[in-house]
Amino acid sequence: MAEPAKDRTKGGRTPSAGARQERRLGWLLCAPAVLVMTAVTAYPIGYAVYLSLQRYDLRFPDRAEFVGLGNYGSVLSSPFWWDAFWVTVFLTAVSVTIELVLGMGLALVMHRTLFSRGTVRTAVLIPYGIVTVVAAFSWQYAWTPELGYLAELLPSGDAPLTEQWPALWLIVLAEVWKTTPFMALLLLAGLALVPEETLKAAMVDGATSWQRFLRVMLPLMKPAILVALLFRTLDAFRIFDNIYVLTSGAHGTGSLSILGYDNLFTALNLGIGSAISVLIFLCVGIIAFTFVKLFGAAAPGAEVKR
Amino acid sequence: MERVVRRTRALVALTLLASALAACGGDGDTSRPTLNWYNFPDDSGALQKAADRCGKESGGRYRISYNKLPRAADGQRQQLVRRLAAEDDSLDILGLDVTWAAEFAEARWIREWTGGDKRRATEGTLRVPLRTATWKGKLYAVPYNTNVQLLWYRKDLVPHPPKTWAEMLDMSRALARQGKPHYAEIQGAQYEGLTVWFNSLLNSAGGTILNPSATAPSLGPPAVRAASIMRDLANSPAADPSLPNQMEDQNRLAMESGVAAFEINYPFVYPSMKANNPKLFKNFRWAPYPRVDAGRPAHPTIGGIDLAVSAYSRHPDLAFEAALCLRDRENQLTAALEGGLPPTLRALYDEPAFRKEYPFSQEVLSSLESAGVRPLTPAYQNVSIVVSHTLSPPSAIRPESAVRTIGDQIDQALRSEGVIP
Numbered sequence: 224m225a226e227p228a229k230d231r232t233k234g235g236r237t238p239s240a241g242a243r244q245e246r247r248l249g250w251l252l253c254a255p256a257v258l259v260m261t262a263v264t265a266y267p268i269g270y271a272v273y274l275s276l277q278r279y280d281l282r283f284p285d286r287a288e289f290v291g292l293g294n295y296g297s298v299l300s301s302p303f304w305w306d307a308f309w310v311t312v313f314l315t316a317v318s319v320t321i322e323l324v325l326g327m328g329l330a331l332v333m334h335r336t337l338f339s340r341g342t343v344r345t346a347v348l349i350p351y352g353i354v355t356v357v358a359a360f361s362w363q364y365a366w367t368p369e370l371g372y373l374a375e376l377l378p379s380g381d382a383p384l385t386e387q388w389p390a391l392w393l394i395v396l397a398e399v400w401k402t403t404p405f406m407a408l409l410l411l412a413g414l415a416l417v418p419e420e421t422l423k424a425a426m427v428d429g430a431t432s433w434q435r436f437l438r439v440m441l442p443l444m445k446p447a448i449l450v451a452l453l454f455r456t457l458d459a460f461r462i463f464d465n466i467y468v469l470t471s472g473a474h475g476t477g478s479l480s481i482l483g484y485d486n487l488f489t490a491l492n493l494g495i496g497s498a499i500s501v502l503i504f505l506c507v508g509i510i511a512f513t514f515v516k517l518f519g520a521a522a523p524g525a526e527v528k529r
Numbered sequence: 530m531e532r533v534v535r536r537t538r539a540l541v542a543l544t545l546l547a548s549a550l551a552a553c554g555g556d557g558d559t560s561r562p563t564l565n566w567y568n569f570p571d572d573s574g575a576l577q578k579a580a581d582r583c584g585k586e587s588g589g590r591y592r593i594s595y596n597k598l599p600r601a602a603d604g605q606r607q608q609l610v611r612r613l614a615a616e617d618d619s620l621d622i623l624g625l626d627v628t629w630a631a632e633f634a635e636a637r638w639i640r641e642w643t644g645g646d647k648r649r650a651t652e653g654t655l656r657v658p659l660r661t662a663t664w665k666g667k668l669y670a671v672p673y674n675t676n677v678q679l680l681w682y683r684k685d686l687v688p689h690p691p692k693t694w695a696e697m698l699d700m701s702r703a704l705a706r707q708g709k710p711h712y713a714e715i716q717g718a719q720y721e722g723l724t725v726w727f728n729s730l731l732n733s734a735g736g737t738i739l740n741p742s743a744t745a746p747s748l749g750p751p752a753v754r755a756a757s758i759m760r761d762l763a764n765s766p767a768a769d770p771s772l773p774n775q776m777e778d779q780n781r782l783a784m785e786s787g788v789a790a791f792e793i794n795y796p797f798v799y800p801s802m803k804a805n806n807p808k809l810f811k812n813f814r815w816a817p818y819p820r821v822d823a824g825r826p827a828h829p830t831i832g833g834i835d836l837a838v839s840a841y842s843r844h845p846d847l848a849f850e851a852a853l854c855l856r857d858r859e860n861q862l863t864a865a866l867e868g869g870l871p872p873t874l875r876a877l878y879d880e881p882a883f884r885k886e887y888p889f890s891q892e893v894l895s896s897l898e899s900a901g902v903r904p905l906t907p908a909y910q911n912v913s914i915v916v917s918h919t920l921s922p923p924s925a926i927r928p929e930s931a932v933r934t935i936g937d938q939i940d941q942a943l944r945s946e947g948v949i950p
Contacts, residue, residue, distance in 0.1 A: 280945035281614055282636045282907040293946075301948040385718075385774045473719050477950070488607055490911055490942075490949045491636075499948070 326406030359468035413447020568624030670835035674870035690816035701767035719921035730755035732828035732901035763923035773922035828901035911942035
């Protein structure tokens, strides 16, 4: 067995019996976790990729056959995929932007609060603690004419959830309401990275509070902001539950996840549905890659290179 | 300490003994098999009553447990499909919407009805509901109840009901000019109800969505005609402003609130009007579904539930027998009187109790006899989604291109290729 290069650099000695035993123990201790991870993530992903290469419709078991990339061709040439894609991009971009601004505001408030800090932080986190489906149902009722208190504020006969743009904005609202606290929490952790002395020094140099925020705090918080944006963008891109409850994807409000769900569970077309899921997986991968490689967001746990 | 140990030992021994006894009992006298019946949730109690009665009348050979499926049809189908795809053997009798039999049969999830069971299932059963349970010439379910839409109208506004869609629009325009209630309520939201409307119009115009062997779309000029009627209604004074959001229940509410002159809906609106608006109820009348051409009868689309036996059932013979019992004369009458569900046994339409409760029973019967069915194909879900998606909102329909789009997408769906919206 060839020795790993790492060991040779350390003076070229072969590792002692004890070190080897320790390494074996390390692998043994890791093994269960590796096996579980393989079972719960790698296997389903691999199976989805396998299914996406088949013509496989639960309703026509006799027609199953290998079609190569045919399903991907069908999906990518379908206007429904592109409609859903742009809806998803819109929802992701708009909701994450609003969340970033609001979340930053909330983080600053939580950071500076002098009294009952715990209560303020708890209160801010309540929307994030409520189960999304439950919250989505209350939004849905609130916007339903004759039932909801919010719909009553609109001119009578208005049913905002049945028209594309009003419905999309209401979905954004529900998303922002739910996940701004999460964003705020991540940013609050980033605020803790900003040393008090640096801010004081800037103040002594005559920087206004706006300048201190822009020139001192934001650059120092960059890693935290990028991680927060990465997490939220990945999450928002897979948006499902709010749309499912609010509109079920009707009236041009369906996201990619809704499209995948409909093709898998309503049409029972495992081939097409899996192709959609794999494509969503690729999109999410591209987003993560962009953030990590281009903007330099640090993976959680990794050290930030300055 | 010793006492505890001894007691534990005794307990373990007892448990083992009990389980051994239970295992010996099996399907014998002590524990008769329980047949699981999955059906739509019924609030009237008629379904539970039927399950209890059949269990009792089986002479101890089986009991039936009635399990309620979700309220919405999509949710019902998903629950059944998930369990069947996983080969769940705890399902025995399945309540299928009239559009699912072909799909479940093609997927080999339900058993074919043959021999004596088949004979008993078809005897005295209305012909059209039976068609919904048939796929590729074989019977896969037994019709439990059926349903069909009628034209409901207000006698104080319209002394003689319209016979055709064109006549109805004319009457509605005249009422609008006089400043009287003039809407014609119909299901215009983007969902299956819209597909049903299109299918009824298309059948009444002499066409169908699919060819007889369900291998390709047929559509053609009758489909263009049907789409034009939908567009014309949506752009006439007969259209309720919220037509593109309306389903059966909103139609009912609009009619009860007094803004409408006509309503195309299922008979459940009758007891509802009686309870909610007794004043209007006095003028509430029914007529056959409007025709497309004065000289050709209308073919409204039927709804309802068919009972099938799961392919994974451990007691298929008992399940067939129990399904037949659940839809026997007495249980169908109870379901009709208590749950308002029109029966599938022809003879019940002559039953005095039913005729009294259902003053429109003869109209329902004659509609049923000339009714149409939704396209019989395993890909019905795709067909329905394609149709409702393309024809929504009705006011923006461009008949010729819409029919072309529907044809192309159905073609793809039948080959399991297309993406559904």
